[in-house]
Amino acid sequence: MELHQVLHMKGGDDISSYAKNSSFPKTVATKSRHILEGSIKELCRGINMKDLLYGKCWIRMAELGCGSGSNTLTTIKSFIEILDKEFYHNNNLNSSRVEVDDATALPSVEILLNDLVSNDFNLIFKSLPKFYQQLEKLGLRRLPGSCFVSAVPGSFYGRLFPDNSIHFFHSSQSLHWLSQVPAKLMTENGLSLNKGNVHIGNTSPPAVHDAYLEQFKSDFSTFLRRRSIEMASPGRMFFILCSDTPGSVGFRYLDQTLNDMVKEGIIEEKALDGFNIPMYEPTMEEMRWIIEEEGSFEVNQIETIRWNKDDDVKNMDQDPVREMYVRVTRAVFGSIIESHFGVGIMDDLFRRLAKNISECVENFIWIQDSLAVSLVKKD
Amino acid sequence: MELHQVLHMKGGDDISSYAKNSSFPKTVATKSRHILEGSIKELCRGINMKDLLYGKCWIRMAELGCGSGSNTLTTIKSFIEILDKEFYHNNNLNSSRVEVDDATALPSVEILLNDLVSNDFNLIFKSLPKFYQQLEKLGLRRLPGSCFVSAVPGSFYGRLFPDNSIHFFHSSQSLHWLSQVPAKLMTENGLSLNKGNVHIGNTSPPAVHDAYLEQFKSDFSTFLRRRSIEMASPGRMFFILCSDTPGSVGFRYLDQTLNDMVKEGIIEEKALDGFNIPMYEPTMEEMRWIIEEEGSFEVNQIETIRWNKDDDVKNMDQDPVREMYVRVTRAVFGSIIESHFGVGIMDDLFRRLAKNISECVENFIWIQDSLAVSLVKKD
Numbered sequence: 001m002e003l004h005q006v007l008h009m010k011g012g013d014d015i016s017s018y019a020k021n022s023s024f025p026k027t028v029a030t031k032s033r034h035i036l037e038g039s040i041k042e043l044c045r046g047i048n049m050k051d052l053l054y055g056k057c058w059i060r061m062a063e064l065g066c067g068s069g070s071n072t073l074t075t076i077k078s079f080i081e082i083l084d085k086e087f088y089h090n091n092n093l094n095s096s097r098v099e100v101d102d103a104t105a106l107p108s109v110e111i112l113l114n115d116l117v118s119n120d121f122n123l124i125f126k127s128l129p130k131f132y133q134q135l136e137k138l139g140l141r142r143l144p145g146s147c148f149v150s151a152v153p154g155s156f157y158g159r160l161f162p163d164n165s166i167h168f169f170h171s172s173q174s175l176h177w178l179s180q181v182p183a184k185l186m187t188e189n190g191l192s193l194n195k196g197n198v199h200i201g202n203t204s205p206p207a208v209h210d211a212y213l214e215q216f217k218s219d220f221s222t223f224l225r226r227r228s229i230e231m232a233s234p235g236r237m238f239f240i241l242c243s244d245t246p247g248s249v250g251f252r253y254l255d256q257t258l259n260d261m262v263k264e265g266i267i268e269e270k271a272l273d274g275f276n277i278p279m280y281e282p283t284m285e286e287m288r289w290i291i292e293e294e295g296s297f298e299v300n301q302i303e304t305i306r307w308n309k310d311d312d313v314k315n316m317d318q319d320p321v322r323e324m325y326v327r328v329t330r331a332v333f334g335s336i337i338e339s340h341f342g343v344g345i346m347d348d349l350f351r352r353l354a355k356n357i358s359e360c361v362e363n364f365i366w367i368q369d370s371l372a373v374s375l376v377k378k379d
Numbered sequence: 380m381e382l383h384q385v386l387h388m389k390g391g392d393d394i395s396s397y398a399k400n401s402s403f404p405k406t407v408a409t410k411s412r413h414i415l416e417g418s419i420k421e422l423c424r425g426i427n428m429k430d431l432l433y434g435k436c437w438i439r440m441a442e443l444g445c446g447s448g449s450n451t452l453t454t455i456k457s458f459i460e461i462l463d464k465e466f467y468h469n470n471n472l473n474s475s476r477v478e479v480d481d482a483t484a485l486p487s488v489e490i491l492l493n494d495l496v497s498n499d500f501n502l503i504f505k506s507l508p509k510f511y512q513q514l515e516k517l518g519l520r521r522l523p524g525s526c527f528v529s530a531v532p533g534s535f536y537g538r539l540f541p542d543n544s545i546h547f548f549h550s551s552q553s554l555h556w557l558s559q560v561p562a563k564l565m566t567e568n569g570l571s572l573n574k575g576n577v578h579i580g581n582t583s584p585p586a587v588h589d590a591y592l593e594q595f596k597s598d599f600s601t602f603l604r605r606r607s608i609e610m611a612s613p614g615r616m617f618f619i620l621c622s623d624t625p626g627s628v629g630f631r632y633l634d635q636t637l638n639d640m641v642k643e644g645i646i647e648e649k650a651l652d653g654f655n656i657p658m659y660e661p662t663m664e665e666m667r668w669i670i671e672e673e674g675s676f677e678v679n680q681i682e683t684i685r686w687n688k689d690d691d692v693k694n695m696d697q698d699p700v701r702e703m704y705v706r707v708t709r710a711v712f713g714s715i716i717e718s719h720f721g722v723g724i725m726d727d728l729f730r731r732l733a734k735n736i737s738e739c740v741e742n743f744i745w746i747q748d749s750l751a752v753s754l755v756k757k758d
Contacts, residue, residue, distance in 0.1 A: 122499065125496045128496060150491065150531040152529040153507060153528075
C-alpha cells in the first residue's frame with residue numbers, strides 16, 4: 001500500500017488521539033511566531049495595496065499538511081491576526097498605501113487547507129461555522145465576504161495549485177515526512193542495511209544516513225520546485241519541521257522494544273528488517289545546502305527552536321512525561337506501524353515501550369529540535 | 380435544528396441511496412448539454428487567451444450544491460471536456476488567440492466544489508486520484524499541474540468566494556431548495572395555513588403559494604447578488620433547477636399517506652400541520668421576473684427540459700417505476716422527513732406510500748420539468 005494511503009495522525013479527540021497529543025507543534029509555533037510575523041509583514045509590504053483594496057486581487061494562503069486537530073484552525077487565526085494588524089493598524093506601509101479606515105476594506109483572504117486525501121476534512125468543515133463566528137468576535141473579520149476556507153487534498157510532493165496563484169505557503173511539522181521509504185535501505189538482493197533499527201539509529205551504518213538524506217534531498221527539492229511555480233509574486237513561505245536532535249531519546253526505545261519482540265518470536269525478524277520510518281530530520285546546514293542547490297528560493301531567516309518536556313509538563317513528575325511520550329509516539333507513528341506489523345501487536349508493543357522507558361530513568365532525555373524557516377522566491 | 384444541519388441526500392451507495400437514485404439529474408443534464416456548451420464557449424471567447432497561456436491567470440469554476448454522488452465528478456468532466464475542446468481543437472477563437480499546439484499550454488482549471496458543511500466531502504476526495512487518472516487517459520489533462528479540485532463548504536445563500544474570483548458558476552438540481560421553510564406558512568397565532576399538505580397542494584389556499592414564492596424570490600435574489608460580486612469578468616453562470624410541472628404526481632401521494640397516518644393516530648395532526656418541504660419550483664416566467672428584478676444578470680438562454688419516467692425506465696412495466704418513485708422520494712426528502720417526524724415512522728410511511736401509489740394506476744403521471752438557465756453578468 002502506498003504511503004499516502006496509510007500515513008495519518010491518530011484521529012478523533014480521545015486521550016490517545018493526535019488532537020490530544022499535539023502540544024509539541026503548538027509550543028514550537030509559539031516560540032517561532034516572531035519569524036512568521038516577519039515573513040507575513042514582508043509579504044504585505046510587497047503587495048500593491050491599491051489593487052487589494054479595490055478588489056482586483058485577493059490574498060491566498062496555503063496550509064500544507066494541515067491535519068485535522070485544533071492546531072489547524074489556530075494557525076489560520078494567527079495568520080489572519082498578523083495580516084490584519086499589518087493592514088489595519090500599522091502606519092509604516094509602503095508608498096502605494098491608501099487610507100484604510102474601514103474593516104470592510106481589508107483584503108479578502110482565501111485559506112487553502114492541504115493534506116493527503118485520507119485526512120479527515122469533514123471534521124474541519126464541521127467546525128468552520130464556529131470558527132467564522134470566533135473571527136468576527138475577535139474583531140478580525142467582518143462576514144460575509146472576507147475570509148474563505150477551502151480544502152485541497154493531495155500530496156505536497158505533487159502539484160496542488162495553479163501557476164502563480166499562492167501568496168503565502170505555511171507548513172507546520174509535516175515536511176520531514178518523506179514521499180516514500182528510501183529505496184536504498186535494501187540491497188539489490190533484498191537484504192536490509194538497517195537491521196534492528198526503524199530509523200537512523202546508533203547501530204545503523206553510514207549508508208543508512210546517506211540513503212535517508214538522498215531521499216529527503218530529492219523530495220524536498222521537488223517540493224521547493226513545485227511551490228516556486230505555484231507562488232504568486234510577491235510571495236513568501238514559512239515552515240517548521242523536525243531537525244536532528246543529538247542526545248535525544250529518538251527511536252531508541254522503539255528499536256529496543258521491537259527487537260525484544262523479535263527475540264520472543266512475536267514479530268518476524270524479516271518484518272522488522274523491512275520496516276523503516278519514512279521521515280528525515282535535517283540539520284540546519286543540510287537545509288541551507290538543499291535550498292541553495294535547488295535554487296528557487298533564498299533563505300530569509302532560519303532558526304533552531306528547541307522543545308523539551310519541561311515546556312509542556314512543568315509540574316509533572318517523571319512518569320506522566322514517559323506516558324505522554326508513549327502516547328505521542330502512538331498517535332504520530334501508530335498508523336504506519338499498524339499497516340506494517342498488523343493491528344494485533346499494537347497494544348502489546350506500546351505496553352512494552354512504556355515499561356522499557358520506565359526502566360531507563362537516567363537516559364530519558366526528551367527534547368526535540370525544529371527548524372523554523374522563512375523563504376523568499378528568487379526573481 | 381437549522382436546515383443546513385439536516386438537509387442532505389441519502390448517503391452511501393446501496394439501492395436506497397441518492398447515488399443509486401440520481402438518474403433524473405443525469406438525464407436532465409444530458410438533455411440540456413447544448414446550453415452548457417454554449418455558455419462555456421462564450422466564456423472562453425471573452426477571455427484574453429494570451430493571459431491564460433502565459434500563466435498570468437487561470438480559470439476558476441464553482442460547482443454549487445455538488446453533493447457526493449457520481450454526478451459530482453461527471454459534471455466536472457463535462458466542463459473540462461467542453462473547455463478543452465474550445466481551447467484546443469476549435470479554430471474560431473477571437474483575435475487575441477495564440478497558437479495552441481501543446482496540451483501543456485491549456486489554461487489551468489481550478490474546480491471549487493461547494494455544498495453544506497454536512498456534505499460528505501471525504502468521499503469525493505477519496506475518488507480524486509482515480510478521477511485525475513481518468514482525465515489523463517481521456518487525453519483531457521496532463522498531470523501534474525493543470526486541473527485542481529478543491530472544496531468550499533457553506534451555504535450558497537451566503538458568501539463563498541472572494542470578490543471577482545470565479546469565471547464560471549454551475550449548479551444542478553440544488554437551487555430549488557430554500558434557505559428555510561417560509562415563515563408565512565404559519566399565522567401569528569401559530570396556526571398552519573397549509574393543513575394536510577406538505578408543499579403547495581390541491582387544497583392549499585393561494586396564500587401558501589404566495590408565501591413560498593416570496594421566500595424563493597428573497598433567497599434567489601440573495602443568491603444572484605452574492606454570485607455577481609464573486610463573478611470575475613468575463614464570467615458566466617449555468618444552472619438547472621426543478622420547475623413547476625402541472626399534472627404531475629408531485630407530493631399528492633405523500634400528502635395522502637401522511638393524512639392516513641394522522642387519521643390512524645400514528646402521526647399527530649400538529650406534527651403534520653407544522654411540516655412543509657423547503658423547496659420551490661419556479662415557472663419560467665417567475666424565474667425571468669426574479670432575475671430581471673434583482674438586476675445583476677441578463678438571461679442569455681432559458682429552456683424547459685422535461686424528464687419523464689420513460690427516459691430512464693423504457694423497458695420496465697408499471698410496478699418498478701412506482702418502486703423507483705418511492706425510493707427517489709425517500710433518498711431526496713428522507714432526511715428532512717425523518718428529522719421532523721422521527722426515525723420510527725419511516726419504514727411504515729414508505730411502505731404505505733408504495734401501496735397508495737400502486738392502487739392509483741390511472742392517475743400516476745411521473746414527469747418533472749426543469750429549467751436550464753444560462754446567465755451573463757451585466758456590465
